[in-house]
Amino acid sequence: MDRFAHYGWPFFEPRHLELARQAEAWSLENLGHAHGEDADAVCKRLVQDLGCAGYLRYCVTDAPDVRSIALLREVFAYHAGLADFAFVMQGLGSGPIGLAGSSELKAKYLRKAAEGEAIPAFALSEPEAGSDVQAMTTTARRAGSGWVLEGTKTWISNGGIADFYVVFAKAEEGISAFVVDAADVDASERIDIVAPHPMATLKLRGAKGALLGEPGQGFKLAMRNLDIFRTTVAAAATGFARRAIAEALKRSTGRKLFGQKLSDFQMTQAKLADMATRIEAAALLTYKSAWTKDRNQRVTRDAAMAKMFATESAQQVVDDAVQICGGLGVTRGHPVERLYREVRALRIYEGATEVQKLIIARELLRS
Ligand SMILES: Cc1cc2nc3c(=O)[nH]c(=O)nc-3n(C[C@H](O)[C@H](O)[C@H](O)COP(=O)(O)OP(=O)(O)OC[C@H]3O[C@@H](n4cnc5c(N)ncnc54)[C@H](O)[C@@H]3O)c2cc1C
Structure with a gap:
C-alpha cells in the first residue's frame, strides 16, 4: 500500500508531499530509540530531537498549517506512538499562548517550546470534570497584580516532565486560562496508562498563574x-x-x-x-x-x-x-x-x- 499516494489529493500542495517524505526519512533514521521503557526519558529526548530537526515549528506557531501538523502526526505515529505524542504535545500545550498570550508571554514560552528546549502541558481535565468541562472546580482569584490557582487537574499528558502548564480554572468571570510554571505545581502523583507516556495528576495550591487573554474566555x-x-x-x-x-x-x-x-x-x-x-x-x-x-x-x-x-x-x-x-x-x-x-x-x-x-x-x- 503506497503510504504517500494520498498526497495527490486536491487537499494538498506539493510542499506537503515534500514534508511527508522528509519526515519519513528522518523517522527511519532517528526513531530507533522511541520504544524504550522509560517514557519520560524517551519523550524528553524526542522533544529535543524534533526541535533540532525543525519539526516542532510546525505545531508551535501563531499560524498553524493543520495539514502539515496532521501529516507529520501520521508519519510519526506510523513509526512510534511516543514520537507522535512528543510532537503534538508541544503544540497542544503551548497553543493557547500562541492564540491569546501577550507578546511577553509568547516571547517567554513559545521559542523554547518550538526549539524543544521547554516542554508544555495542557491542563483542562479534573477528577470530576472530564467530558463535562464546565463542571471544573479549580479556582483562580486575583492576588495583587497576578492570579492564584487552587485545585486538582488529572490525566495531564506531560505531567511530571513539563516545564510549564496551561491551566484552566474558574475565576469570577468564568473559566479562564493561565500559564503556570512547573515549580508552582505538584505533579508527583504519576499515572500509569496502557501505552505508557508521561502523565500526572496536578495539585495546585496557591500556584501563581499568568492570565492568557481575557478572564472568562478560557473555555x-x-x-x-x-x-x-x-x-x-x-x-x-x-x-x-x-x-x-x-x-x-x-x-x-x-x-x-x-x-x-x-x-x-x-x-x-x-x-x-x-x-x-x-x-x-x-x-x-x-x-x-x-x-x-x-x-x-x-x-x-x-x-x-x-x-x-x-x-x-x-x-x-x-x-x-x-x-x-x-x-x-x-x-x-x-x-x-x-x-x-x-x-x-x-x-x-x-x-x-x-x-x-x-x-x-x-x-x-x-x-
Ligand atoms: C491518554 C490520555 C491523555 C489525556 N491527556 C489529557 C491532557 O493532556 N489534558 C487534559 O486536560 N486531559 C487529558 N486527558 C483527559 C481526557 O480529556 C478525558 O479522559 C476525557 O475528556 C474524558 O473524560 P473522563 O475520562 O472523565 O470520562 P467521563 O467524562 O467520565 O466519560 C466517560 C465515558 O462516558 C462516555 N460519555 C461522555 N459523554 C457522554 C455523553 N454525553 N453521552 C453518553 N456517553 C458519554 C464516553 O464514552 C466517555 O469515555 C487525557 C486522557 C487520556 C486517556
Whole structure:
C-alpha cells in the first residue's frame, strides 16, 4: 500500500508531499530509540530531537498549517506512538499562548517550546470534570497584580516532565486560562496508562498563574485550541492504522498454513479489503477537515466526524491486524501489540466518540 499516494489529493500542495517524505526519512533514521521503557526519558529526548530537526515549528506557531501538523502526526505515529505524542504535545500545550498570550508571554514560552528546549502541558481535565468541562472546580482569584490557582487537574499528558502548564480554572468571570510554571505545581502523583507516556495528576495550591487573554474566555480558548488539534488526532489514528495494515500484509503474505499463504484465503482478503477501505475513508475525512481549517472555515463538524471515524476505524483495523498476526500479534513488543495498546486512548481524549456524536448531531439540528 503506497503510504504517500494520498498526497495527490486536491487537499494538498506539493510542499506537503515534500514534508511527508522528509519526515519519513528522518523517522527511519532517528526513531530507533522511541520504544524504550522509560517514557519520560524517551519523550524528553524526542522533544529535543524534533526541535533540532525543525519539526516542532510546525505545531508551535501563531499560524498553524493543520495539514502539515496532521501529516507529520501520521508519519510519526506510523513509526512510534511516543514520537507522535512528543510532537503534538508541544503544540497542544503551548497553543493557547500562541492564540491569546501577550507578546511577553509568547516571547517567554513559545521559542523554547518550538526549539524543544521547554516542554508544555495542557491542563483542562479534573477528577470530576472530564467530558463535562464546565463542571471544573479549580479556582483562580486575583492576588495583587497576578492570579492564584487552587485545585486538582488529572490525566495531564506531560505531567511530571513539563516545564510549564496551561491551566484552566474558574475565576469570577468564568473559566479562564493561565500559564503556570512547573515549580508552582505538584505533579508527583504519576499515572500509569496502557501505552505508557508521561502523565500526572496536578495539585495546585496557591500556584501563581499568568492570565492568557481575557478572564472568562478560557473555555472558548480551549475549544479554539482543540479545533486545531482535534483533526490531527484523526491523522495519528490513520498513521497507526496504516502501520497495522502494513504489518498484516507482511504477515499474511509470508505465513503458510493449510498448504497456502494466509493471504490466499478469501476471509483474509475480505479483512484486508475492509481495513484498506476504512483507512482510505478516515484519511479523506481527516485531510478534508485539515484543508477546511487551513482555509479559515468553520471546522467543528468536520473535525468531529474525522476524529470519531478515524479513531473508531483505527481501533478496528488494529484489531484485525492482531487477528491476522495470530499469536505474534499479542506478543509483547510486536508492532501490532504495541499499536493495540496505543490506539485505545484516542477514542477517549480530546472529546470521546460519544461527545463527537453530540457535536455532529448538534450541528445537523442547528442547520
Ligand atoms: C491518554 C490520555 C491523555 C489525556 N491527556 C489529557 C491532557 O493532556 N489534558 C487534559 O486536560 N486531559 C487529558 N486527558 C483527559 C481526557 O480529556 C478525558 O479522559 C476525557 O475528556 C474524558 O473524560 P473522563 O475520562 O472523565 O470520562 P467521563 O467524562 O467520565 O466519560 C466517560 C465515558 O462516558 C462516555 N460519555 C461522555 N459523554 C457522554 C455523553 N454525553 N453521552 C453518553 N456517553 C458519554 C464516553 O464514552 C466517555 O469515555 C487525557 C486522557 C487520556 C486517556
